[in-house]
Amino acid sequence: MQSVVKVAWHSSSDGWKADLLLAEPGGFERWTLSPGRSFNFELSDERRCTGYAPSSGERTPCPEFRKISSGSQCSECRGKDIYSDYVRGDEQTDLDGDFSVYLAQISDNVKVGVTRSENIPKRWIEQGADYAVEILSGLQARVALENESNLSSKGLAERIRKEDKLPSAEDSRPLEKAMGQHDLDGDMxxxxxxxxxxxxxxxxxxxxxxxxxLKSVKGQIIGNGRMALALTSGKVVKNPEQRGLNSF
Structure with missing residues (x-):
């Protein structure tokens, strides 16, 4: 039994590729999501803790691989995770480095977001964006979040549900329209x-x-040409209990 941590993206000479990082008792496993690779697994509604990040770039497994009712972390691991305050928008949070504000079009929906300037375009790819534009860069974290909040208050979404991320956008008109409405500039x-x-x-x-x-990976969603499966963090991956069409 394993639980989904995330679809992790990395750059290569022929384009960005993805791996699936899974938590398990005592550690982690990584599946390479190569185009054409065959898979046979079931994603269930059961959840298990995915561990925590003790520092940037590191991850520690949950000591008991605890069963949880929601989310992706037990209370103990969430309390140890260095990113917890940032995710909650805690007023005491203060992250060093340069940050950017961006707009991303995912299907026909447009959102505003903040990420470290060095993480563009990785962050866009992680979210399954079709088109995106960096509108501000080199900001302190708090200033970037203030700009994000300002644009959000004017009607731009900060989150897009996975169910709204397909089909892929036919063109960039929704993003162009949003940029015009808010008088924003940048290279799309x-x-x-x-x-x-x-x-x-x-x-x-x-x-x-x-x-x-495997045919496609869009953000945290994988596809085989017939279906698209959202790999939600914390959900358990196990050997199939269902019978697929190939079994008949």
Whole structure:
């Protein structure tokens, strides 16, 4: 039994590629999400703690691989995670480094976000963006968050549900419209062209059997050409209990 930590993206000479990081008792496992690789597993509604980040770039497994009712961490691991305050928007949070504010179009939806300037375009790819633009860069964390909040108060979303991330956008008109409405400038990027995967297809599911060759990875969603499975952090991956069409 294992639980989803995240789809982790990395740059390569021929484009951005993804791995699936999984938590298990006592450690972690990584699956390479190569186009054409065959998979046969089931994603369930059961959840297990994914551990915590004691420092930047490190991850420690949950000491008991605890069963949890929601989210991706037990209370003990959440309390040890260096990113917990930032995720909650804690007023005491103060992160060093330069930050950027960006707009991302995912399907026909546009959101505003903040990330470390060095993490663009990785952050766009992690979120499954089709098009994106960096509108401010080199800011302190608090200033970047203030700009994000200001744009959010004017109607731009800060989050987009996984169910709203497909189908992929046909063009960048929603992003262009949002930039015009808010008088924003920047160089627009076609994010899909940065990865090695084909366009994601199918209706998104949050659980069930994933069987066959991997065709697409969009953010935290994988596809086999027939279905798209959202790999929600904390959910348990196990050997199939369902029977796929190949079993008949």
């Amino acid at each position: 990027v076609d994010v899909n062209e940065l990865t090695v995967y084909e366009e994601a297809k199918g209706e998104i599911s949050r659980k069930g059997l994933f069987q066959g060759e």
